[in-house]
Each structure stands twice: as structure tokens, then as C-alpha cells.
Amino acid sequence: MSLLTDLIEKLQWLPGIGRKTAQRLAFYLQKMDTVKVKELTDAIMRARTQLRECSICHNLAEQDPCEICRDASRDMEFVCVVEQPSDVMVIEKTSEYKGLYHVLHGAISPIDNVGPDDLRIQSLLRRLKSKSIKEVIIATNPTTEGDVTAMYIAKQIDPSGIKVTRIARGLPTGSDLDLADTTTLTKALEGRREI
Numbered sequence: 001m002s003l004l005t006d007l008i009e010k011l012q013w014l015p016g017i018g019r020k021t022a023q024r025l026a027f028y029l030q031k032m033d034t035v036k037v038k039e040l041t042d043a044i045m046r047a048r049t050q051l052r053e054c055s056i057c058h059n060l061a062e063q064d065p066c067e068i069c070r071d072a073s074r075d076m077e078f079v080c081v082v083e084q085p086s087d088v089m090v091i092e093k094t095s096e097y098k099g100l101y102h103v104l105h106g107a108i109s110p111i112d113n114v115g116p117d118d119l120r121i122q123s124l125l126r127r128l129k130s131k132s133i134k135e136v137i138i139a140t141n142p143t144t145e146g147d148v149t150a151m152y153i154a155k156q157i158d159p160s161g162i163k164v165t166r167i168a169r170g171l172p173t174g175s176d177l178d179l180a181d182t183t184t185l186t187k188a189l190e191g192r193r194e195i
Helices: 003-011 019-031 034-050 085-093 121-127 144-160 182-190
Strands: 075-082 099-103 135-138 163-166
Touching: 003 019, 075 085, 075 121, 085 099, 085 182, 099 121, 121 144, 135 144, 144 163
Parallel strands: 075 099, 075 135, 135 163
Antiparallel strands: none
């Protein structure tokens, strides 16, 4: 196997990267300045070795607890539940939401053998025993898996009396949060409804 073929195959390991895109990236990397390639590989290795999961919200961070969980100016009465760390970044970009987060690291998907025990749901339920949390905003993706996950979490929280809302459907069904523009996501957060 040639070095170029090997690089193309490895680039295809990345989500959303097919053979054609991998080829374009491989040829682009060959044209890049050596210093820039080193900076890129160093950034990948630093992120891979130095980022860790926050012990409170499960977001990726350099420190534990993460910057958001340590921020005393955040509204401690709200917890926004998302599927992935990338969803936190998308919501933060709106600059509208000032509460806390909880990252599940996936969604319930029987077809993919992902059940409730494979997600960070139990740690969410433990967090909710704090008397300061008054509302849980479920911002899972508007997909079948996201809806199933939202309903499951809502049923688990229901006995506690904590208000549970779901972001509004300004987002197209079947899409991911990280594909939404900030205006649509802001409107979805504002239009959330109780589950």
C-alpha cells in the first residue's frame, strides 16, 4: 500500500469523509507547508491527550470541572441536555442560553445497541437532586432517536416535579443541532415546550 493510499484510507475514518473528500484532503496536505502540517498534527494530539470529560456535565474540557460548570455567573436553575459536546458549542454560539449543560454522549438507539445505560442519564438524575435546578431543557436532535431519548429522560424526571421542556421544532426533523444556524437555534430554545 502506498503512503498516499494509506493516508486516504485513514482520513476516511473521520465522520462525513468519503473517498473523494479524503483524496482532496490528502492532496491538500501534501501541498501544505511542513510547519502547518506539524501544527495540525500537534493540535490533534494535544486535543486527544489533554481534553477530558467534565465530571459534572460530561462536556469535553481541559480542566475538571469544565469552564461552564465553574462559572458562578451561569444560571444554576437550568440544565440543557444535549447529545454531544459539539451541541454545547452550537448553543453557546447563540449567546442566549446562560444555564448549565449535561452531555449524554449519544442517544437511545436500539438498532445501534445503545440503551439508556450507555448514556450519561444516571449522572443527570443524580445532579437533579440538587434543589437549585428548576428546569431541564432537553435539546436532543429532532430525530427518532433524539425524541425517544427525550421522552425517556422526561419520564425519569417526572416524579421529581422538576419542569422538563423540549426545544421547539424550529429545527428540521432528522437533522443535527450542529447543522442549525444560530437564529433557528435561538428561536428553538425560546419556543421550548413542556414534555
